[in-house]
Amino acid sequence: MTCMKLKLNPIHKDLALRFECxxxxxxxxxxxxxxxMHVCLYKKFLENQIPTRHKNKTCMPSSFSPFMNCKMVIDCTEIYTEVPSQLDKQKYTYSSYxxxxxxxxxxxxxxxxxITFxxxxxxxxxxxxxxxxxxxVxxxxxxxxxxxxxxxxLIQDLLPPGVLLNIPPFLxxxxxxxxxxxxxxxxxxxxxxxxxxIRRIKEYKILQLIPQNLRPYSSMIFQVCGFLTTLNYPLIKEVEDRYFCE
Incomplete structure (x- = not known):
């Protein structure tokens, strides 16, 4: 039932009819x-389990040949949520982008x-x-x-000593x-x-719009859906044969 809710996001009345409750x-x-699921999957197997750059080198795709010391690629993503009833929360959740x-x-x-973080x-x-x-992170x-x-x-001033950041040049x-x-x-x-x-994570339709009643659990939903995508087929076919290297 919970997996159906995450993946397909049927309304609760639909699930109630299907499961006769x-x-x-x-x-x-x-x-x-x-x-x-958040405790047994995300916290146990993903949280604080970031591989070292040396482990990454055992299954490094060719597109990273100029970045052999890369430990992680990061990006932010936005998920729609219902408009909050409180005006201050409407202001803080409004994305100008x-x-x-x-x-x-x-x-x-x-x-x-x-996915490692x-x-x-x-x-x-x-x-x-x-x-x-x-x-x-x-x-x-x-x-x-x-x-x-x-x-x-623009986090150069926040990085630990000796950590490098590579971002595209500005025009x-x-x-x-x-x-x-x-x-x-x-x-x-x-x-x-x-x-x-990120596109794989957003295939879980519950992330298309977080309703108000689920907003207190939105981080857990995001992290559980993210973990579940790690069970999919490897994202990069080039490294498939080295995917489970120790």
């Missing part, structure tokens, strides 16, 4: 098993496309930099590690130089995998 029972079961009320989370993937969800007007600062990096990110992650003149254009393409070829991972 009351709507209240459906709500109790879904919330209870959401907590169980999406022009809707959203919740926002950070996703980190290893170079082989495996999922933050809690923040209100939609939170910047990428502030999420990176407060979600705890930066504490997992050591000197020599490289982070690939989008232009919104400071009429057009990119040939070297800047090559650099942009090279980073984009590596960064695309985090966007593909």
């Amino acid at each position: 009351s709507v209240a029972t459906v709500s109790n079961i879904v919330i209870t098993w959401l907590h169980v 999406k022009h809707r009320n959203t919740l926002k989370g950070l996703v980190g993937v290893a170079p082989n496309g495996t 999922l933050s809690n969800l923040y209100v939609g007007n939170t910047s990428d930099k502030n999420i990176g600062k407060h979600c705890g 930066l504490t997992s990096f050591l000197a020599g590690d490289l982070i690939l990110a989008d232009k919104g992650f 400071m003149k009429a057009q990119f130089s040939p070297e800047e254009a090559r650099q942009t393409v090279t980073i984009a070829r590596a960064r695309i995998h985090v966007e593909r991972a």
Whole structure:
């Protein structure tokens, strides 16, 4: 029942009819098993289980050949939520980028496309930099590690000593130089995998719109759905034969 709710997001009355129980029972079961899955799956197998850059090298795709010391590719994603009834919450969840009320989370993937970090969800007007600062992801990096990110992650001043950040160059003149254009393409070829991972997470239809009654559990929903995508077929076929290397 809970997996159906996460993947297909049928209304509770539909689930009640299918499983021959009351709507209240459906709500109790879904919330209870959401907590169980969060503890037994996400917290046990994904939280604080970020592989080292040396382990990443055992299954590094060719698109990361210029970034062999990359430990993680990070990006933020926004998830629509119902408009809150309180005016202050309407203000804080309103995203100027999406022009809707959203919740926002950070996703980190290893170079082989495996999700290795999922933050809690923040209100939609939170910047990428502030999420990176407060979600705890930066504490997992050591000197020599490289982070690939989008232009919104201006976090150089927040990084631990010796940790490197690689983001696409900013357009400071009429057009990119040939070297800047090559650099942009090279980073984009590596960064695309985090966007593909995010797309997989959002295939769980419950994340298409978080209703008000589920907003207190939105971070758990996001993290459980993210973990479940790690059970899918490898995101990058090139590294399939090395996917389970020790």
